[in-house]
Amino acid sequence: MNIVRNRNIFYTVSAALFAGSIIALLSFGLKFGIDFTGGAIMEVEFAVKAGEGMAVPERAVLEEALAASGIDHSVIQPTGDTGVLLRFHDVDEATHQTILHELRMRYVPAEVVEKRFDSIGPTIGSELRRRSMYAVVLVMVLIILYIAWAFRRVSKPVSSWKYGVVAIIALVHDVVIPVGVFAILGKFAGVEVDALFVTAVLTILGFSVHDTIVVFDRIRENLKGVRSDLVFEDIVEKSLQETIGRSINTSLSVLLSLAAVYFFGGVSVKYFSLAMMLGVVIGTYSSIFIASPLVVTWQQFMEKGGQRERKEKGVFYKKNK
Amino acid sequence: MNEGTTKRFLSAGLLFCALLLGMFDAPAYWNRLVDSVSARTAIEDIMMFRLDGAFSRPFRLGLDLVGGTHLVYRADMSRIGSGEYQDAMQALRDVIERRVNLFGVTEPVVQVETSGQEYRLIVELAGIKDVGAAIRLIGETPLLEFKEPAPGVTAEHVYTTLSAGDLATLDQLLATTPLNGKFLSRATLQFDPTTNAPMIGLQFNSDGSALFEALTEKNIGNPLVIYLDGAPISAPRVNEKISGGEAQITGQFTPEEARTLVGRLNSGALPVPISLLSQQTVEASLGRDSLIKSLDAGLYGFLAVIIFMIAWYRLPGLISVVALLMYAALTLAVFKLIPVTLSAAGIAGFILSLGMAVDANILIFERLKEEMLKGKDLEEAMREGFDRAWTSIRDSNISSLISASILYWFGTSIVQGFALTLGLGVIISMFSAITVTRTFLLAAMSKRLARFRTLFLSGFAR
Numbered sequence: 187m188n189i190v191r192n193r194n195i196f197y198t199v200s201a202a203l204f205a206g207s208i209i210a211l212l213s214f215g216l217k218f219g220i221d222f223t224g225g226a227i228m229e230v231e232f233a234v235k236a237g238e239g240m241a242v243p244e245r246a247v248l249e250e251a252l253a254a255s256g257i258d259h260s261v262i263q264p265t266g267d268t269g270v271l272l273r274f275h276d277v278d279e280a281t282h283q284t285i286l287h288e289l290r291m292r293y294v295p296a297e298v299v300e301k302r303f304d305s306i307g308p309t310i311g312s313e314l315r316r317r318s319m320y321a322v323v324l325v326m327v328l329i330i331l332y333i334a335w336a337f338r339r340v341s342k343p344v345s346s347w348k349y350g351v352v353a354i355i356a357l358v359h360d361v362v363i364p365v366g367v368f369a370i371l372g373k374f375a376g377v378e379v380d381a382l383f384v385t386a387v388l389t390i391l392g393f394s395v396h397d398t399i400v401v402f403d404r405i406r407e408n409l410k411g412v413r414s415d416l417v418f419e420d421i422v423e424k425s426l427q428e429t430i431g432r433s434i435n436t437s438l439s440v441l442l443s444l445a446a447v448y449f450f451g452g453v454s455v456k457y458f459s460l461a462m463m464l465g466v467v468i469g470t471y472s473s474i475f476i477a478s479p480l481v482v483t484w485q486q487f488m489e490k491g492g493q494r495e496r497k498e499k500g501v502f503y504k505k506n507k
Numbered sequence: 508m509n510e511g512t513t514k515r516f517l518s519a520g521l522l523f524c525a526l527l528l529g530m531f532d533a534p535a536y537w538n539r540l541v542d543s544v545s546a547r548t549a550i551e552d553i554m555m556f557r558l559d560g561a562f563s564r565p566f567r568l569g570l571d572l573v574g575g576t577h578l579v580y581r582a583d584m585s586r587i588g589s590g591e592y593q594d595a596m597q598a599l600r601d602v603i604e605r606r607v608n609l610f611g612v613t614e615p616v617v618q619v620e621t622s623g624q625e626y627r628l629i630v631e632l633a634g635i636k637d638v639g640a641a642i643r644l645i646g647e648t649p650l651l652e653f654k655e656p657a658p659g660v661t662a663e664h665v666y667t668t669l670s671a672g673d674l675a676t677l678d679q680l681l682a683t684t685p686l687n688g689k690f691l692s693r694a695t696l697q698f699d700p701t702t703n704a705p706m707i708g709l710q711f712n713s714d715g716s717a718l719f720e721a722l723t724e725k726n727i728g729n730p731l732v733i734y735l736d737g738a739p740i741s742a743p744r745v746n747e748k749i750s751g752g753e754a755q756i757t758g759q760f761t762p763e764e765a766r767t768l769v770g771r772l773n774s775g776a777l778p779v780p781i782s783l784l785s786q787q788t789v790e791a792s793l794g795r796d797s798l799i800k801s802l803d804a805g806l807y808g809f810l811a812v813i814i815f816m817i818a819w820y821r822l823p824g825l826i827s828v829v830a831l832l833m834y835a836a837l838t839l840a841v842f843k844l845i846p847v848t849l850s851a852a853g854i855a856g857f858i859l860s861l862g863m864a865v866d867a868n869i870l871i872f873e874r875l876k877e878e879m880l881k882g883k884d885l886e887e888a889m890r891e892g893f894d895r896a897w898t899s900i901r902d903s904n905i906s907s908l909i910s911a912s913i914l915y916w917f918g919t920s921i922v923q924g925f926a927l928t929l930g931l932g933v934i935i936s937m938f939s940a941i942t943v944t945r946t947f948l949l950a951a952m953s954k955r956l957a958r959f960r961t962l963f964l965s966g967f968a969r
Contacts, residue, residue: 221919229793279642279783286639301793303638306785310579313622314919321917328909336902382852385914385922389859389929392910396903400870403899432873435819436866439812443862446808447855452797454571455855462859 189430190423193479200476204359207366210373216365217372219380222315224276224308230289231269233297242268243293251288255281269301276305318384325391330354336399337406343418344485352484353398356469356477360394361387364464371457382458390465393440397433397473404429405478419482426478437470514950521833521943528836531843534558564843567614568633569850569924572798574791575612575633577920578642580781582626586683587779596626598689598778603628603645610641628781631920638788650777651688652734654681655726662729662744669732669742677739681732684722689778690715696762696769697755705765707756707772716752724748735768801854808858809835816865820872822962826947827868827940834864834939838932847931853924860932863907867940870896876964885963886952893945900937907933 189196220227232242245262248270252260260274277285282303290298333353337346365387371377404425416424444466447459530537538557545553570577587595596619607615607630616631635641656665660680668677692715695708711719722731723745730742733756741756760768789797812831816824838857842849849857875892879885911930915923 276785279639279646279786282786283639299790299792300788301790302788304785304787306787307579309581309625310785317917321913325910325913328913329906332906332909336905381919381922382925384917385852385925388910388914388917389907392907395906399902399906400899403902407895428877432869435869435873436863439815439865439869440859440862442811442815443808443858446811447804447858449804450800450807451804451855451858452800452851454797454851455801458852459855 188423189426189475190419190479190482193475193483196475196479200359200472203363203366207363207369210366210369211362214369214373216369216379217377219378220273220276220304220306220311221380222311222318224306224311226272226274226276226282226305227302228272228274228282228285228300228304229265229269229302230272231266231299231301232293233268233299242270247292248272248289251292252285254288255284257281257285276307278305314381318381321384321388322391325388326354326357329357329391329395333395333399337402343489344481348484349402349481352477352480353395353402355480356398356472357391357394359472359476360390360465360469363468364390364461367464368457368461377457382455383461386458386461386465389462390469393466394469394472397437397470398477400433401425401429401473401478402481405481418485422478422482426474430474433470433474437466440466514946517946518950521946522829525833525836528833528840530558532836532839534563564846566839566843567846567848568798569848569853569920570631570633570787570794571789571850571921572794572801573633574789574794575631575635576638576641576786576788578630578632578645578786579784580628580630580645581784582628583780583782584626592626595689595779596628599628599781602777603630606645607632607641610635610644626779627784629920634791636791638786642783642786646781646783650735650737650780651691651772653684653686653722654732654734655684655722656680656729657682665730665732666742669739674739677732684718686711686715686718686722687778688772690718691772694769694772696766699757704757705760705762707758707760707765707769709754709756709772711752711754713752716750719752719754720748720750797851801851805854805858805861809861812861812865816868820869820965822951823868823872823875823944823948824965826951827865827872827944829947830868830939830943831861831864833943834936835861837939838935841931841935842928847927848920848924849928850921850924852921853928856925856928857932860929860936863933864936864940866903867896867900867937868944870899871940871944872965879960879963885960888963889948889952893941897941900941904933904937 242264248262249260252258252272252274257274257277260272263271263273265271272285282305286298286300330350333350334347337349368377368379368383372379405422408421408425408428441463444459444463447455448463451459541553541557544550582596582599584592584595600617600619604615604617607617610632612632612635614633616629618629620627620629630645632638632641656662657680665677665680668680690711691709692712693710695710697706697708698704699706726745727747728745730744732739733741733743741758743755743757809831813828816827816831818824820827838860841847842857847853871892874896875888878888878891881888883891908930911926911933914926915930918926
């Protein structure tokens with residue numbers, strides 16, 4: 187299949203995904219975890235003994251325990267058969283101990299084990315938000331500079347900065363779509379966005395360029411040994427056909443390792459690896475089906491402009507055979 | 508000696524190094540072997556081959572894997588002169604460190620961190636059982652202050668306000684002095700010889716003694732009010748200038764209270780008040796659970812990549828797997844040596860780097876296949892493959908390194924763990940995928956093998 191010639195199909199698919207992600211992002215927003223918002227999460231396990239008619243306490247009992255500790259707004263989620271996850275605003279250590287005490291009082295016959303407790307103050311949360319923004323912007327800028335540098339010697343027929351711009355378009359595409367997916371996951375599956383998600387996004391940024399660079403690199407190389415009967419479009423197509431196998435295979439090896447983390451790793455890294463998998467798939471797709479065809483589109487657009495200009499000026503344009 | 512033979516020797520050397528690294532990574536397996544040999548042969552001497560000491564250095568695991576607590580405190584610097592922030596934080600760190608050492612946890616972490624204008628103290632306690640008690644002991648470490656009457660305030664005014672219990676007014680009558688718990692070198696439990704009431708003896712260090720001397724000289728006839736944790740506990744009247752840096756606090760203590768107080772004062776009076784900003788606590792069994800899951804993920808990830816490489820790239824694939832094993836051995840050894848704290852995210856970073864480490868190999872092998880299909884002979888194709896793939900490998904790895912270094916800078920400890928393992932992985936893999944694979948491939952290449960071209964191709968190509 188000729189990728190460059192069928193580029194409009196891929197542009198349409200990407201435009202639809204991109205628009206969908208933006209809409210999801212604007213209408214649902216991301217569901218931020220307590221890393222960003224501040225707040226507390228407490229995971230408690232109730233040692234239920236078989237045959238003793240014991241069960242995890244009713245929601246009302248848990249709410250009562252929290253209310254007795256001075257917490258009136260909370261979200262309670264069961265985890266597994268014998269655990270619950272309690273979420274509320276950030277509390278000091280004294281309140282934390284009171285909550286534990288209240289829970290133990292209401293669940294006397296068996297043991298209450300606190301598996302996890304996080305309480306994050308609002309200053310830490312807002313600071314993380316700020317730092318995340320800085321980090322994303324900084325990585326973007328560094329990568330732009332890097333691309334400009336890496337392609338400094340490519341000039342004909344498309345100047346190096348255009349590769350840079352196209353790589354950035356692909357980059358934005360690769361980041362926005364996974365973020366959009368997480369907006370949807372946040373809305374319908376309650377998936378939260380935490381510091382590790384930002385990490386995943388930043389790593390995706392690195393990957394996205396990584397793949398795009400490999401394809402561009404090949405275009406660069408093929409341009410050097412250019413055959414006179416090949417127009418730019420064909421050179422790009424040739425480069426794509428040559429690199430597609432390795433692009434898919436490198437992504438596949440990374441995907442395999444990420445899938446292992448997703449399926450076998452702990453809860454804390456589950457959505458982290460999911461975000462990365464999305465990023466890797468979309469990054470590979472965009473470097474093949476979006477970035478390189480875009481360079482061709484741009485080059486042809488400029489060429490047409492050039493022809494028109496020459497015609498307007500009355501210069502006779504000799505067409506290539 | 509021809510090149511193939513040299514490469515074969517080199518390969519053997521590399522494998523031997525990898526074996527040594529592997530022994531460093533997981534000495535327990537080696538020791539088990541030594542034990543079983545010794546048990547069977549009854550030779551005692553063999554036990555000296557057991558790996559102990561420096562060799563049995565463990566991996567450093569993150570709090571989320573061993574259980575423990577990560578505490579972030581904010582230091583209130585409002586009472587510290589702006590030039591003394593560094594010193595005050597250093598003193599605070601030392602005091603908290605002494606305090607934390609009482610819990611008997613292994614390798615507690617106490618770090619000063621600045622964020623904008625704010626000074627913070629990070630405390631990490633691995634494997635601690637009673638986090639609540641630990642927080643209480645850290646947070647309630649006494650803040651000792653000495654206050655003198657503000658200019659124009661009479662001693663009687665201070666005493667009447669004190670006995671009326673009007674602390675708000677008392678606060679206005681008193682001025683803070685530079686003398687505080689920072690200058691304390693030792694506290695002792697004493698008993699009044701006549702009344703037998705418990706007292707707390709304070710011994711200041713040399714700076715403190717000078718301050719105390721100046722303070723007493725200035726305030727003869729006035730009370731010095733001693734505050735503990737923001738509350739007045741004692742207000743002795745100064746009768747004369749006191750040199751030598753010794754003072755006593757008499758208050759309404761029971762002997763028991765006095766004893767705890769002395770203990771707390773000794774383990775460190777806080778030079779700067781702190782408040783807990785955040786805590787993240789993981790119970791040990793949950794941590795162990797995550798550790799097992801992370802190791803499982805690592806194992807399956809490794810297997811998946813191995814199967815994929817061999818199935819698709821045949822002989823070179825097999826060689827890249829050997830290179831990958833060496834990569835893993837080397838990286839894990841580096842993790843131990845630095846040492847890198849491995850959290851669940853850090854292990855995920857390592858697993859991810861396994862997938863990325865073969866990336867360079869894939870580039871090379873695809874190139875190799877391409878050149879071979881163009882009709883070049885195996886040796887030439889191999890050299891071309893390595894040479895031409897290099898720029899792509901370099902360029903693409905640099906972008907990953909940019910991300911990793913920004914992540915490290917941006918990071919909270921979890922994120923830093925990931926960034927570090929990923930970044931180290933990328934750097935080490937450039938060595939293993941290129942140098943190691945090349946050596947092995949050239950070593951494996953012989954006239955006889957070269958006849959089986961199919962072995963060096965990949966995918967569906969024949």
